[in-house]
Amino acid sequence: MDSGSAAISVDDSVRFQSMDGFGFCEAFQRARIMRGSRGLTPANQRAVLDLLFSPTDGAGLSMLRLGIGSSADDVYDHMRSIATADPGGPDVPLTYEWDSDDAGQLWLARRAHEYGVRQFYACAWSCPGFMMSNRSDIGGGVLCGLPGAPQDRGDWRPAYAEYLLEYLRCYRREGIKITHLGFVNEPDLFLVKKPHEIPYAAMQMSPDQVVDFAKLLGQAIDRSGIPVSVVCCDAASWAQQAVYTSAIEHDPDAARAVAVHAGHNYYEAARWRLPTERRVWMSEWEPDVEGNVWRTAWDAGLREDGMRLAEDIHGALTEANVSAYLYWFGASVGGTRALIRLDGQKYNASKRLWALAGFSRFVRPGATRMGAFATDPQLKVSVFLNTDGLTVLNVINTSGREVTASLHTESRPVSRSLTAYVTDDQRSMARMPTVHWPASCPVARFPARSMTCLVGL
Numbered sequence: 001m002d003s004g005s006a007a008i009s010v011d012d013s014v015r016f017q018s019m020d021g022f023g024f025c026e027a028f029q030r031a032r033i034m035r036g037s038r039g040l041t042p043a044n045q046r047a048v049l050d051l052l053f054s055p056t057d058g059a060g061l062s063m064l065r066l067g068i069g070s071s072a073d074d075v076y077d078h079m080r081s082i083a084t085a086d087p088g089g090p091d092v093p094l095t096y097e098w099d100s101d102d103a104g105q106l107w108l109a110r111r112a113h114e115y116g117v118r119q120f121y122a123c124a125w126s127c128p129g130f131m132m133s134n135r136s137d138i139g140g141g142v143l144c145g146l147p148g149a150p151q152d153r154g155d156w157r158p159a160y161a162e163y164l165l166e167y168l169r170c171y172r173r174e175g176i177k178i179t180h181l182g183f184v185n186e187p188d189l190f191l192v193k194k195p196h197e198i199p200y201a202a203m204q205m206s207p208d209q210v211v212d213f214a215k216l217l218g219q220a221i222d223r224s225g226i227p228v229s230v231v232c233c234d235a236a237s238w239a240q241q242a243v244y245t246s247a248i249e250h251d252p253d254a255a256r257a258v259a260v261h262a263g264h265n266y267y268e269a270a271r272w273r274l275p276t277e278r279r280v281w282m283s284e285w286e287p288d289v290e291g292n293v294w295r296t297a298w299d300a301g302l303r304e305d306g307m308r309l310a311e312d313i314h315g316a317l318t319e320a321n322v323s324a325y326l327y328w329f330g331a332s333v334g335g336t337r338a339l340i341r342l343d344g345q346k347y348n349a350s351k352r353l354w355a356l357a358g359f360s361r362f363v364r365p366g367a368t369r370m371g372a373f374a375t376d377p378q379l380k381v382s383v384f385l386n387t388d389g390l391t392v393l394n395v396i397n398t399s400g401r402e403v404t405a406s407l408h409t410e411s412r413p414v415s416r417s418l419t420a421y422v423t424d425d426q427r428s429m430a431r432m433p434t435v436h437w438p439a440s441c442p443v444a445r446f447p448a449r450s451m452t453c454l455v456g457l
Helices: 030-037 042-053 105-114 157-173 207-224 238-249 252-257 306-319 351-360
Strands: 006-018 021-025 063-068 119-124 180-182 229-235 258-264 279-284 324-329 340-343 346-349 368-374 379-385 391-397 403-409 419-423 430-432 443-446 450-455
Touching: 006 379, 006 391, 021 119, 021 351, 030 042, 030 105, 042 105, 042 340, 042 346, 063 105, 063 324, 119 157, 119 229, 157 207, 180 258, 207 229, 207 238, 207 252, 229 238, 229 279, 238 252, 238 258, 252 258, 306 324, 306 351, 306 379, 306 391, 324 351, 351 419, 351 450, 368 391, 391 403, 391 443, 443 450
Parallel strands: 006 403, 021 063, 021 324, 063 119, 119 180, 180 229, 229 258, 258 279, 279 324
Antiparallel strands: 006 368, 340 346, 368 379, 379 391, 391 450, 403 443, 419 430, 419 450
């Protein structure tokens, strides 16, 4: 073989977004299950942590999303608030109850920190119920005091801002510095669902209300001296996130307060750039499927396939220019679409884990996406330059046949120390001898329906 059937070109003079990383969430008491509340053995707890965080044997995930609780209890699937008691009015100081556990999330954050994770995103699904227009964190109420909200119960906005800051202080006292803070999650969900269809913590916020609170929270953070970046708004719809982003960007004070614009993939995939020059994240997604069935396949023609996740990450990175991609649950129970299923003492990893690992293990925080092009449209290519100089080329072969391709770089020769890692139906990040140098131009083989990571380009 002296030439490829296709050609892949890398242009390192073309630079796109800088990467913050890849991660997941274990809110709603999933971290407690990972810690063993349902029987997972200590050895398997470590194995699951290795799969998620190890940069050599697992996915090397570099971000952890935490859920800021709002519920008055800690029954399963609730997140207990650090202030459960209604003080009687917005001007009365809250009584905080910190248990140094946070439903297992503090344990998980400490374990993640041991693996080198330094980016922790704390997000609130709702404020505590006593601050809401409907006096509940469930049912789609509105934070009292926001424009357009009922005004008969006073202005709870400053108390909510202080509540969020106290959560950051609790973690800082435990040795974990939360780097990013979100004050609302999927505020647009009530445009497509009725309140009774959302049986978990959630609150409504219009674009105008988001702008109002972002400015107030930004001022509170400045006064506190806590170094944290505000993320907004985790809209369920990427199109609606664009509406929130536009509203924030058109208000100078809100624009200064918000450092990251983040949306979810559920109603439209992240396939275009949000109207901002600031950081953009795809901050939550899992495939929406029917039935309580755990599926693990790479390429079975299903929405929860690993191959589909790999393609989605590629699209978000190359078309929406996202700097971070956060999957929903890293590990959960039952018929979950999590990366890993926890089942009593045991666990089982899906190919979704390895789809994410194909990016997260080698594309490290601070990496820059560079220009890349393939002559074969069935090869989806992306390339990243890490801060240590290591270059990573990811190639997803969407065709049903093996494709060979010659590799070219614009400014320098391709390194002869390339290492290839392949994921497909049979393999999970398997080190493979897929690169050959028949002459001066290297040629790589990309198996059918696979993802290949070429490291050290």
